[in-house]
Amino acid sequence: MDTKSHNGIEHSNTNISKHTKMTNNTVSPITNGQQSCEENTIPAFPWFAMDIGGTLVKLVYFEPLDLNPEEVELEGEILMNIRHYLTSNRAYGEDGFRDHALELNNVRLGGRRGNLHFIRFPTSKMSNFIDLCISKHLHTLTFKVFATGGGAYKFEHDAVERLKLSWCKCDELETLIKGLSYLSKLNPNECFYYEEPENNENSNKIPFKFNIRNPFLLVNIGSGISILHVESETSYRRITGTSIGGATFLGLCCLLTGCSGYEEAIKLASEGDSTTVDKLVKDIYGGDYERFGLPGHIVACSFGHMNLPEKREQASKADLARATLVTVLNNIGSISMMCARTENVDRILFSGSFLRINDLSMRILAYAMDYWSEGKIKAIFLEHEGYFSAVGCLGEYIMDENDLTDISQS
Numbered sequence: 001m002d003t004k005s006h007n008g009i010e011h012s013n014t015n016i017s018k019h020t021k022m023t024n025n026t027v028s029p030i031t032n033g034q035q036s037c038e039e040n041t042i043p044a045f046p047w048f049a050m051d052i053g054g055t056l057v058k059l060v061y062f063e064p065l066d067l068n069p070e071e072v073e074l075e076g077e078i079l080m081n082i083r084h085y086l087t088s089n090r091a092y093g094e095d096g097f098r099d100h101a102l103e104l105n106n107v108r109l110g111g112r113r114g115n116l117h118f119i120r121f122p123t124s125k126m127s128n129f130i131d132l133c134i135s136k137h138l139h140t141l142t143f144k145v146f147a148t149g150g151g152a153y154k155f156e157h158d159a160v161e162r163l164k165l166s167w168c169k170c171d172e173l174e175t176l177i178k179g180l181s182y183l184s185k186l187n188p189n190e191c192f193y194y195e196e197p198e199n200n201e202n203s204n205k206i207p208f209k210f211n212i213r214n215p216f217l218l219v220n221i222g223s224g225i226s227i228l229h230v231e232s233e234t235s236y237r238r239i240t241g242t243s244i245g246g247a248t249f250l251g252l253c254c255l256l257t258g259c260s261g262y263e264e265a266i267k268l269a270s271e272g273d274s275t276t277v278d279k280l281v282k283d284i285y286g287g288d289y290e291r292f293g294l295p296g297h298i299v300a301c302s303f304g305h306m307n308l309p310e311k312r313e314q315a316s317k318a319d320l321a322r323a324t325l326v327t328v329l330n331n332i333g334s335i336s337m338m339c340a341r342t343e344n345v346d347r348i349l350f351s352g353s354f355l356r357i358n359d360l361s362m363r364i365l366a367y368a369m370d371y372w373s374e375g376k377i378k379a380i381f382l383e384h385e386g387y388f389s390a391v392g393c394l395g396e397y398i399m400d401e402n403d404l405t406d407i408s409q410s
Helices: 069-088 123-135 156-163 172-186 246-257 262-271 281-285 309-314 317-343 359-372 385-398
Strands: 020-022 027-029 047-052 056-064 096-098 104-109 112-122 144-148 166-169 191-194 205-207 216-221 225-230 236-242 299-301 347-351 378-382
Touching (some): 112 385, 172 378, 172 385, 317 347, 317 359, 347 359
Parallel strands (some): 144 166
Antiparallel strands (some): 056 112
């Protein structure tokens, strides 16, 4: 994310003395210094929350739609320009993007109505994001930013020193569950599964009615993997995890194929054939391994052919990318399946930014869960993928118990 201006928005030099801290009930003057994260009052606009992961920053912005005339006047030019900049662009420089298709309109949060916007950029560009905030004069306002993920700690000092704001750190797994609970109730089409994941032409994406009070596994696929057993919004525990996750796939693809980014790696994988790289059961047994019910077409050894020079020459970059993806997903699927059996649950929810624009990975996981469980364990996927912790992070402080009542969406 760079600091270039878009859509002709000028940097405002408005005197900040007229800006005030707004709550849903009262208006009080802004004071210098940081606000306490422990305050119970509804924080001032703008409302931002960030999940700063090892690879991606996921940012959620709440755009208020119900400002009264007094609040419109108090909002001032700076906040108005910020709102216009964030909501009128889908790209911010070369690295920042707003996931327009995921936007939720006319939702209720903290007793207010507005639109939820979902923005992402590489964690490596966090310093550029802070520069952008300064160029838009956010450092002249007193407000809170709610942050979670490892980057909430790593970038705290830089953000607070340069932006002069209140930096509120939230627990990553707690906000993940809270965000999942909120969005699954808010959005009736949030959860889905594939009826025929092996069908490349039409895998039949089916909406799934989700109830957080029925026990399930939540497999969060980010740079690494965390697996949680969830019984309710407040009752959950981390079972295990693995270091072989989304960043593993991208890192190995960059090494093996020379690709430069996630989208390119996924595109390569979608065009490749992993069987030129992986050794299958039939390559070892000449067919199925019937005694243990292992069909010949499943992988016996990831990258098992790559010890042979002639096989290495035959494997294309796309084949290597596909084999890397299958290797990572097989590991995730195997661990998830064992956890589901140990915990005696029949639903596995997969979340995380790794699944963004990644129908291929979802179908591979869905097929694996369906095949190895003989249809008894269902893989459930989520429309908002990696944004749940950011949503839950925002809701940690400003979500009202009535936010999920009388909801209408355009």
